Amino acid sequence: MRKDSLIEPDDQSIFGESQPIFQAPPEEIARQEYIKENQIILRKKRSKMLILFLGIVLVVSGILALIMYQPPQQPPPPPAPTPTPIPQNPTALQQELDRLETIVNEADPNQKPLIPPPVDMDVSL
Amino acid sequence: MRLRIFILVVVVTAIFSTKTQASELYDQAVSDYDFQINEYRKAYADYVVKKEQFIAVDSFANQEELVVSARNMLLLRGKVYEVYWQALRTLLFEAEGIDTVIRQELETTVSNNQAQLVDHQTLLSSKTTIEELMSEATWLNNLSKSYVNTAYELILNVKVARLHRSLLELEGYVPKLEENINQQIRDPQLKESKLRGVGEVANILTSARVDFQSVVDKYVLKEKRNYEAAHDDMAKELKPVFNKVRQVYQLVSELSLGTEL
Numbered sequence: 001m002r003k004d005s006l007i008e009p010d011d012q013s014i015f016g017e018s019q020p021i022f023q024a025p026p027e028e029i030a031r032q033e034y035i036k037e038n039q040i041i042l043r044k045k046r047s048k049m050l051i052l053f054l055g056i057v058l059v060v061s062g063i064l065a066l067i068m069y070q071p072p073q074q075p076p077p078p079p080a081p082t083p084t085p086i087p088q089n090p091t092a093l094q095q096e097l098d099r100l101e102t103i104v105n106e107a108d109p110n111q112k113p114l115i116p117p118p119v120d121m122d123v124s125l
Numbered sequence: 126m127r128l129r130i131f132i133l134v135v136v137v138t139a140i141f142s143t144k145t146q147a148s149e150l151y152d153q154a155v156s157d158y159d160f161q162i163n164e165y166r167k168a169y170a171d172y173v174v175k176k177e178q179f180i181a182v183d184s185f186a187n188q189e190e191l192v193v194s195a196r197n198m199l200l201l202r203g204k205v206y207e208v209y210w211q212a213l214r215t216l217l218f219e220a221e222g223i224d225t226v227i228r229q230e231l232e233t234t235v236s237n238n239q240a241q242l243v244d245h246q247t248l249l250s251s252k253t254t255i256e257e258l259m260s261e262a263t264w265l266n267n268l269s270k271s272y273v274n275t276a277y278e279l280i281l282n283v284k285v286a287r288l289h290r291s292l293l294e295l296e297g298y299v300p301k302l303e304e305n306i307n308q309q310i311r312d313p314q315l316k317e318s319k320l321r322g323v324g325e326v327a328n329i330l331t332s333a334r335v336d337f338q339s340v341v342d343k344y345v346l347k348e349k350r351n352y353e354a355a356h357d358d359m360a361k362e363l364k365p366v367f368n369k370v371r372q373v374y375q376l377v378s379e380l381s382l383g384t385e386l
Contacts, residue, residue, distance in 0.1 A: 091383050097378055100294055104374045107291040109363035113280040113356075114155065114212055115161055117205045120169065121269035125176070125195050125259045 147242040151219060154212035161208050165201040166170055172198040178377060190253060199249050199262050204368045206265075206272065210235045211291040213279050220286040222293070224345070231279050238272065277352035281359055285345055291370050295377065299326055302377055313381075326373050333369035340366065 090098070175194040179187040214235050217228065245265060252258045303323045310316040344359045 005375070057313075067370075091385065093381055096298070097158075097381060100298060100374055103287075103294050104291045104370055107284075107287040107369055107370060108366060109284050109288060109360040111284075113284075114209070114216070115208050116273045116276045117158070117165075119165060119202045119205055121266050121272075123199070123202075123262050123266065125191075125255045125262065 142344065148219070151212065151215040154208065154215050157208045158205070158212050161205045165198070165205050168194070168198040168201045188255070192253065192258065192290050195255065196249055196252060199258060199265075200246050202244045203246045203249065203265065207239055209276075210239045210242070210266075213240075213276060216283050219277055221284040222286040222289045223282050227282055227345070231275070232283065233316045234275050235279070238275070267333075274352050277356045281344065281352055281356045283342060284356075284360065284363065288337060288367060288370065289341075291374075292330070295370065295373050296330055296334070297358060298377060299323060299330065302380060302384070306380070309384045319380050322376060325379070329369050329373050329376075333366050335375070336369070337363070337366045 163264045163307050172191075172194045175187070179191040181187075214232070217223070217231055217235070223231075241263075245261065249258065252261055303320065304318060304324065306319045310319060340359060340362045343362070344355050
């Protein structure tokens with residue numbers, strides 16, 4: 001015991017060997033661990049936010065898609081063929097009445113006649 | 126019945142065909158007339174300029190230019206009247222019912238006028254001095270009143286003939302209409318109503334005929350007169366006759382509904 005107690009104080013290298021060379025002090029390690037923990041927490045938060053954001057985007061897109069979606073309209077039914085009037089030749093009576101109308105219209109005495117030409121008939125050179 | 130309709134269609138087609146040709150001739154003649162009168166106006170404007178230049182400076186060059194311009198203007202003046210008579214000839218040809226004597230007389234007069242105008246243009250082409258041109262121009266100047274009178278006599282007769290034809294056509298149609306109503310209308314009340322309308326039409330036609338004849342007696346088949354003044358007066362007096370004719374046409378058109386030829 002005594003020997004050990006005598007030797008121990010004399011063995012100065014033991015402490016020096018067991019002491020890790022360039023090892024950071026415990027405060028620093030604690031700080032770094034704290035930072036790492038924070039970063040992990042932050043990353044988790046970001047992931048959650050991203051997932052939430054993507055979820056919101058999906059929901060909004062779905063709502064928009066529902067609003068914008070219009071079922072394809074049925075093509076309008078082709079218009080029912082309307083019966084086209086069959087051109088009818090004017091009857092003999094109608095032809096006769098048309099002929100009479102032309103004759104009557106031509107008989108208007110107030111129709112502008114082709115008056116004598118407005119030329120100089122008193123010309124003196 | 127079918128044979129009657131066929132004959133009627135053939136007759137109507139033939140009449141329309143002849144009328145269309147006559148109308149085309151008249152339209153062509155009027156188109157020629159419009160072209161020549163425009164050419165004349167341009168030539169006359171040029172002649173006025175050359176005349177002023179000559180009056181301002183009495184030079185040989187200006188005199189020569191005036192002769193050329195005046196000759197061109199006088200030639201076109203003759204041409205304008207020539208195509209004008211052609212237009213009136215087609216109008217005369219087209220009009221039915223003009224008194225034969227009057228028609229022949231007008232045809233001869235217009236034809237002579239055209240021939241004389243062709244000679245006039247030939248003579249003008251050979252003239253080389255102002256004096257010669259003036260002498261030839263005076264010949265046409267002196268015919269001015271005669272030309273205007275002939276033109277209005279022709280127009281007056283054409284108007285009378287057209288109105289006369291419309292009266293004749295309607296007078297011919299009314300008995301056919303009455304016959305068709307009697308044969309084709311079954312409803313006694315409708316038939317009676319339509320026949321009453323026919324009676325009214327006949328009365329209006331008779332009245333129109335009387336009025337027309339009094340105007341004809343006043344203006345046609347008389348001694349030669351101032352037809353320019355007579356034309357305007359006659360047109361006013363014929364207007365009431367024309368109104369009756371138009372009324373008759375409208376009535377027979379209505380009464381014809383429900384019948385067939």
